[in-house]
Amino acid sequence: MKNFVQPGNTVTIPAPYAVLSGQGVKSGLIFGVACGDAAEAADVDVQTVGVFDLAKVGTDTFALGAAVYWDATAQLATATATGNSKIGAALEAASNTAATVRVRLNGAF
Template identity: 55%
Template sequence: MRNFVQPGHNVTLNAPYALPGGAGALVGALFGVATTDAPSGAAVTLATTGVFDLAKTAGEAWTVGAKVYWNDDAKTVTTTATDNTLIGVALAAAPSAATVGRVRLNGAVA
């Protein structure tokens, strides 16, 4: 198949803002996790599928399987859908005091 480019689990795009490796990033409607550090505007590889421990909005308790969303203003994952981008589901319960949550990325474009 001559038109196949790549599986798409990892894609290289320009960082929308400075990213430390392991941080979430929203590029248009595509969410991924930076595989390396990158300054704003530099090429960075984003993992668009997989399971990651990501910064979580404190004050929210998560249950396994809950839909989770990216809050691009706060750069955290939240269970609040309003004004945020669906990125996947919680893969582990997390108490409200937790600042990190385990997320399975859905790999879909919002």
């Protein structure tokens, strides 16, 4: 195909805020995990598919297979759907004492 650009597993976007490698990044409908550090507005490569351990809201719990959402204000994974964007599914249970949740990214919206 003459119009094919790339698979889209990793895309380069302007960082919507200063990000560190491994941190969740949301810009519009795009969600991924930063492949490196970037200052706000600088280009950053984000991985849009795969399995990642993401920092989560401390009081949230997840069962295996539960939906995981992104709280763009707190920049944390959350179990709360209202006002947040679905980013994937939990691959392991995570208790309210866990700092992270293992997420298989949705790769789509």
